[in-house]
Amino acid sequence: MSIMVNIELRGCSEDELIKICKEIGLKRFRAIQLFQWVQQKAVRTWEEMKNIGERDRQTLRSRLSLYPLEKVREQRSKDGTRKYLFRLEDSETIECVLMDYARTSSRDRHTVCVSTQVGCAVGCAFCATGLEGFRRNLSVGEIVGQVLDITHLVRQEDPDFQVTNIVFMGMGEPLLNYDQVLQAIQLLNQAQGLNIGMRRMTISTCGVVPQIIQLAKDNPQVGLAVSLHASQDEVRNKLIPMNRRYPLTQLMEACQEYTQITHRRITFEVALTAENAKREEAEALAKLLKGQFGYVNLIPVNPVAGTGMERPKPELIRRFAQVLEDAGISVSSREERGADIDAACGQLRRQWEG
Structure with a gap:
């Protein structure tokens, strides 16, 4: 039976x-x-x-x-960013963020930052999520549900609202929940659904080497962002414990293989603190990335209680970027969104549960 x-x-x-x-x-x-x-x-x-x-x-x-997520809390920034804390069926909570960017064209960009795990097993030094440890992976429905429920909530105010972009860089390491994330991407892309283009979705990883290579083979249209944050293994080991398993040499080789297969640029993310925003680090980073098909996104850290890290002054960020540009590396600085509502991953959840 x-x-x-x-x-x-x-x-x-x-x-x-x-x-x-x-x-x-x-x-x-x-x-x-x-x-x-x-x-x-x-x-x-x-x-x-x-x-x-x-x-x-x-x-x-x-x-x-049919299990919709329960909105526990919503915060709205003066810049339009909205941060949500959702409760799952088993009473665990996750965060996701909606960021609106005005365009010069007729269509604005509405980006949802999606979580893929409850907590995170990686434990990066600058991330509030890692301070809470790992609980479990999210299901496909729970990943997609974040986008659906934000869509539902915003359409109550704006019936024509459409999510245009997805970034898998909320709570958790997406490539440690690989199968569910890829299935969620397929669902979000389906024409009879939200119909979000593959090239409008980006997976951010701290450097899970085997899955980076597998992603290139399975889904070459999705963007890849690598949380680099340091140019030396000794430093990166402290910031991102995953580096002890997949050191920078292996990670750079995997990135080379990814771009050879997909012909797509990688975004290398670098969190800048008052301590590491120095010329020497910028020069070492330029050396590490020589020959890579990608560009650097500088991210001034959000202040997070418990990490002891401070945001660098604007002039230090500009000098850091100039060193990279002088070395022929394309660089941008992430526009600050939602700092007044603690938009960094895990901050709202920590406040709620603490």
């Missing part, structure tokens, strides 16, 4: 829903309707699916579970 397993609706592709509907005696068009309600219109309840009759809804509920 087989036991029917209840499946998470938000984690299902259109093809998976077609297969499930066939198994329970419903027509193909029902699956397509269901997928559009959940993934395109971002509804949170079965009752909102107006063109699906009550009888069919009950049949679907026998196989599928």
Whole structure:
């Protein structure tokens, strides 16, 4: 006797829903309707699916579970950034951030920074998330659900709102939850859903070498950002413990292989503190990145209680960037977003649980 397993609706592709509907005696068009309600219109309840009759809804509920995230807290920055703390079905909490960037064209850019784990096992020295340790990986539905629930919330104020970009650089290390992240990317990309372009999604990693190479082979259209933060193994070992397992030599080789396969530039992220924003570090970084197909994104650190790190002065950031540019490396400085609402990963969760 087989036991029917209840499946998470938000984690299902259109093809998976077609297969499930066939198994329970419903027509193909029902699956397509269901997928559009959940993934395109971002509804949170079965009752909102107006063109699906009550009888069919009950049949679907026998196989599928719909678990919207519970908004615990929302903070809004003066620059328009919104930070959300969501509660999951098992009462764990995660964060995600919506950042709006005005464009000169008719379409603004709405970027959602998505979490992929509850907590994080990496424990980077400058990150609030790592201070809380690792709880578990997020499911596909929980990853996608962050984008869907933000869409639902913002559409209450702006019915035409659409997420345009996704960055997997919230709580957790995305490449340590590899399969679920890639499935989430496929779902977010589907034409009958939110239809977010692959090239508008970026995975940020601290340097999980095997998965960087696997990502290049599995999904060459998605962007890659590498949290570099130091040019020497001795320093990076302290900042990013993962470096002890995959030191800089291995990481740079993996980055070379990634760009050879995908022909896409890598974003090398460098967190700048008052301590490391020095000319010597900029010169060493330029030497390390020589020959890499990528550019550097300088990130002045957000002050986080418990890390002891301070933001560098603007003139130090400019001098650091100039050294890289003089060495022929493209460089940008991340626009500060949401500093007045503690937008750094893990800060809101720590406040809530602390």
